[in-house]
Each structure stands twice: as C-alpha cells, then as structure tokens.
Amino acid sequence: MxxxxxxxxxxxxxxxxxxxxxxxxxxxxxxxxxxxxxxxxxxxxxxxxxxxxxxxxxxxxxxxxxxxxxxxxxxxxxxxxxxxxxxxxxxxxxxxxxxxxxxxxxxxxxxxxxxxxxxxxxxxxxxDEHPTQGLADLTTLLRHFGRIEGLRVLYVGEGNNTAAALALGLTRFPGTELELRTPEDYGVSEDVRLRAAALTATHGSAICERHDMTGLPADVDVIYTSRWQTTGTSKPDPGWRRSFAPFQVTEALWEGSPKAVFLHDLPAHRGEEVTAGVLDGPRSIAFDQAENxxxxxxxxxxxxxxxxxxxxxxxxxx
Known part of the structure; x- marks a missing residue:
C-alpha cells in the first residue's frame, strides 16, 4: 500500500x-x-x-x-x-x-x-500554511460553481495560513484570479508570494496583493475572509485593530459584485472581520464550506x- x-x-x-x-x-x-x-x-x-x-x-x-x-x-x-x-x-x-x-x-x-x-x-x-483548509475551499468552489478554472476571488483580511493555502491552491487552476487585500504588515509571507507567483506563470492564473480597500475589483465570484486572530496566535502590536478595521467584510462589498458568494474558514467573530448580515445572509456558503x-x-x-x-x-x- x-x-x-x-x-x-x-x-x-x-x-x-x-x-x-x-x-x-x-x-x-x-x-x-x-x-x-x-x-x-x-x-x-x-x-x-x-x-x-x-x-x-x-x-x-x-x-x-x-x-x-x-x-x-x-x-x-x-x-x-x-x-x-x-x-x-x-x-x-x-x-x-x-x-x-x-x-x-x-x-x-x-x-x-x-x-x-x-x-x-x-x-x-x-x-505557515493550512493545506487541508485550502483543499476544502477548492472542494467548495468546485461543488458550488461546477468548476474552478476562471474563478475570480477577492480575499480580505490577514494574510494568514488560510490565505497562504488559498494562494498556493487556487493559482494551480488556469484563468483564476486571486486578489488579496491585507493590512500593512499583515500580508502573506514573501515565501508564499514567490511560490504563488511561480504557479501563476506555470498555470496561466493571476495573483496580486494590496494593503488598502480602494479600487476593489468588480464582478468577482467569491469574497472570502478569515478571523483576525488566527487560532493559536497573538499580535505584538496593541493597536492592531485600527489597522484591521477598514478590512471588515460588510454588505457594501456586494455593490460591485452582486453575484459573489461569501466564504469564511470559521470560527467567525461577527462584528469584527465580518458583519452578521454577511455571514448569515443569502450569499454566504460558509457553513457548506465547513461541511466540505x-x-x-x-x-x-x-x-x-x-x-x-x-x-x-x-x-x-x-
């Protein structure tokens, strides 16, 4: 065996x-x-x-x-x-x-x-990475859309191990686009960026990262966030919440992408990284994602x- x-x-x-x-x-x-x-x-x-x-x-x-x-x-x-x-x-x-x-x-x-x-x-x-979460996320995308190729994903929040797995998994599917919006000093690691960039060159996908919430891409298929306090970690900066506040996922993000579904790796903290209206709303498939x-x-x-x-x-x- x-x-x-x-x-x-x-x-x-x-x-x-x-x-x-x-x-x-x-x-x-x-x-x-x-x-x-x-x-x-x-x-x-x-x-x-x-x-x-x-x-x-x-x-x-x-x-x-x-x-x-x-x-x-x-x-x-x-x-x-x-x-x-x-x-x-x-x-x-x-x-x-x-x-x-x-x-x-x-x-x-x-x-x-x-x-x-x-x-x-x-x-x-x-x-550094949550590989089984990445596989569950890809399974959820395939289950919901019937494909992964060509999907456009907007990830908002900390560039943590979930974001790393998403970057290293999604970029292996042709035509996919991943845009990460992360707070300054809380982005994905340089190692992950380099590895993901190499994958885009091989597979014909795209990835970019910015540290602001202006000029968001329109008509994305997925909006994804993760809790601000990754399990088992803490942040040395006592004022970190000020940096994260602009990156909360609210209903306003759907104005430019009205058909997008919402993903969250859970556990969620309503009122922090996401509003209750989004997590519990009709576009959320976060609990299907959890089952997957x-x-x-x-x-x-x-x-x-x-x-x-x-x-x-x-x-x-x-």
Whole structure:
C-alpha cells in the first residue's frame, strides 16, 4: 500500500490536487458513496491546539471510511514529561497507519515524523500554511460553481495560513484570479508570494496583493475572509485593530459584485472581520464550506493511504 504525506500543498502533484478536490466534491454531492477503503487501519487525531472543524472533519471522515481512531490532546503524551518529539513520532509510526496532527505551528516537526514509510502524516494546520483548509475551499468552489478554472476571488483580511493555502491552491487552476487585500504588515509571507507567483506563470492564473480597500475589483465570484486572530496566535502590536478595521467584510462589498458568494474558514467573530448580515445572509456558503472539510478530509485520507485516482486508472496501488 502506498504511503503519502500531506504537509504542504506543494506535496501534491497537479493530478493529485485535482483528484482530491474532485473526489471531495463527489462525496459532498452524494455522487460518490464512501466504501470502506480504510477498514482495518488506525488513524491518530493529535491536536495540541483548539479545533472544531478540522478535528471533527478528520475524525468523522476516518470513521466513515472504515478506520478506527485514537484521539490525543496536548496533555496526553509523554512529551510533557521529557520524551523527545522524534521518539514520539517513531512510536506513532509503529502503531498508527495515519496521523493527522496540529502541533506547535512549525511544520518541521511534522516533516520529521514523515521521514518514514509506515505511517502517513497530515498537517492539520501549521503557522505557515493550512493545506487541508485550502483543499476544502477548492472542494467548495468546485461543488458550488461546477468548476474552478476562471474563478475570480477577492480575499480580505490577514494574510494568514488560510490565505497562504488559498494562494498556493487556487493559482494551480488556469484563468483564476486571486486578489488579496491585507493590512500593512499583515500580508502573506514573501515565501508564499514567490511560490504563488511561480504557479501563476506555470498555470496561466493571476495573483496580486494590496494593503488598502480602494479600487476593489468588480464582478468577482467569491469574497472570502478569515478571523483576525488566527487560532493559536497573538499580535505584538496593541493597536492592531485600527489597522484591521477598514478590512471588515460588510454588505457594501456586494455593490460591485452582486453575484459573489461569501466564504469564511470559521470560527467567525461577527462584528469584527465580518458583519452578521454577511455571514448569515443569502450569499454566504460558509457553513457548506465547513461541511466540505469532512468530505475533503475523506478524500485526503484515501489519497494518503491508497493513492490518487490516476494511480487507480493506471492499475497502481488502490
């Protein structure tokens, strides 16, 4: 059986990316009925940081695919008594088939755990990137629009790990346009900008970032925001809210894009990054997006243990 790891979207080929997104959308629509490809396997769900959607998505998804799960929180393991992270990872790999982990925020720890061929490792969010959120977002776009190619997305708010995953995923689809409007000093990292720019050159997509809210693009298909206080982080500037205030998503943004749908990775803080009228309004598909985390997680778990759809078509491991 093939063993694959998902630490970053960079770990996926274009074929893998499309296969996971397409399969997730198939689960979401009901066109694909989950079999039990993970029957007889054990999935570890390890979250040192809080989580509602990602933890539930992978737990529920693993059970629906026939796996058994073991859940850990930050106080459960012997790392609290001095065991090294390396030794913990070695033990995990001897007893688990897949590990879904949200750890310290540094993906290097996950990379270290993935340096073996017995257990798949999935990054359930690190400080630099939230790859499974990016896959859920792409699944939601495909499910709602029937395509991803050519979609125009306006992202408003902090250039956090969700924005990074969006930039590294959406730009792999031809004709897509992503415009990021982020507060000064709170944009996506230079590394992400360079990686996304390289993807646009390869795939015929476009990305740009500005630090103001003037001259917004019209007729976008999607308006997306994320909470201003990313889970597990804090901001050193005590006046950061003044910088973020102009980037609140309000109903006024729909004047130039009346057909746009609204996405939010959740949890949401009504009255901060988004108004209640937008989040709970008729253009919001944020809770469909949340549900799609489960469908996407199922596709990720299948891929990690069984390979891509392309492998299946070629008669490879399944």
């Amino acid at each position: 093939a063993i694959r790891h998902l630490i970053s979207l960079d770990d996926l080929t274009d074929v893998d990316l499309r296969s996971i997104v397409t399969r997730g959308a198939g689960f979401s629509s009901g066109a694909l009925a989950p079999a039990l490809p993970l029957e007889g396997t054990v999935v570890g769900i390890y979250f040192r940081k809080t989580s509602t959607r990602t933890r539930t998505a992978f737990s529920s998804g693993a059970l629906r695919l026939g796996a058994q799960i073991i859940a850990y929180n930050g106080n459960d393991l012997q790392t609290n008594t001095g065991e090294t992270s390396e030794d913990t990872g070695r033990v995990f790999s001897r007893m688990l088939d897949t590990l879904v982990a949200r750890t310290s925020g540094d993906p290097a720890e996950l990379r270290a755990w993935a340096a073996q061929d017995r257990m798949s490792v999935v990054n359930a969010m690190s400080a 985390k489960m469908h996407s997680a199922m596709a990720v778990l299948e891929w990690c243990r069984a390979g891509s759809i392309a492998d299946e078509a070629a008669g490879g491991p399944r």
